[in-house]
Amino acid sequence: xxxxxxxxxxxxxxxxxxxxxxxxxxxxxxxxxxxxxxxxxxxxxxxxxxxxxxxxxxxxxxxxxxxxxxxxxxxxxxxxxxxxxxxxxxxxxxxxxxxxxxxxxxxxxxxxxxx
Amino acid sequence: xxxxxxxxxxxxxxxxxxxxxxxxxxxxxxxxxxxxxxxxxxxxxxxxxxxxxxxxxxxxxxxxxxxxxxxxxxxxxxxxxxxxxxxxxxxxxxxxxxxxxxxxxxxxxxxx
Numbered sequence: 001x002x003x004x005x006x007x008x009x010x011x012x013x014x015x016x017x018x019x020x021x022x023x024x025x026x027x028x029x030x031x032x033x034x035x036x037x038x039x040x041x042x043x044x045x046x047x048x049x050x051x052x053x054x055x056x057x058x059x060x061x062x063x064x065x066x067x068x069x070x071x072x073x074x075x076x077x078x079x080x081x082x083x084x085x086x087x088x089x090x091x092x093x094x095x096x097x098x099x100x101x102x103x104x105x106x107x108x109x110x111x112x113x114x115x
Numbered sequence: 116x117x118x119x120x121x122x123x124x125x126x127x128x129x130x131x132x133x134x135x136x137x138x139x140x141x142x143x144x145x146x147x148x149x150x151x152x153x154x155x156x157x158x159x160x161x162x163x164x165x166x167x168x169x170x171x172x173x174x175x176x177x178x179x180x181x182x183x184x185x186x187x188x189x190x191x192x193x194x195x196x197x198x199x200x201x202x203x204x205x206x207x208x209x210x211x212x213x214x215x216x217x218x219x220x221x222x223x224x225x226x227x
Contacts, residue, residue, distance in 0.1 A: 004158070031213065033215070035217075040123060041219070041220075042204060042217045042218060042219045042220050043159070043204070043217040045214055045215075045216070048213050048214065050213070055213075056213070056214070091158050091159070093158075101147060101166070103149050103161045103164055104149075104161075104215055105161065106151075106158030106159045106160070107158050108156070108157050108158045109157075109158050
């Protein structure tokens, strides 16, 4: 079956503009995660969804970041008034269950460049 | 594509040799551990996992070893191939959590 799909794959935007990143998880996966990866670094947790609720938003770097999810399907991550420090790859992952025994399956990410 | 692993520790091995990638994890309460492989321009790909009630698990050409006493995890790749060149991340999670925590990664280079 299809894996996790993210769009766009690349996004270049000017400082101060808003961007919206999309994630289509694997069908039937109830848990959905957003991570950020800066160049040459590891993965930084941003937010987790169980269904369409987000019990933990503490990983979001600032109030310019927000995310929502429709049912157990598509999620969007929105960054308002983008800054150059927001430049990174934004990775989405889904899993059957939110915790142990269920590995996360990742998309290929959206590479965001803020000029 | 993206140059993943620009500033990461690097392990260089000869094609055909065995590779061992190490990881020190942080949380003694972690119950579940996963190794991921990330190629340039792609998302992390699941390789193998292990629960905390095990100390060894084998897959195809890969073995994961877990030493809970010293909070150490290793990934062994047998007969390393050029296609194994990538950045490898360990990740940990506890049963009471939902947040998978990633290590900083190791870049594996396979010399032909």
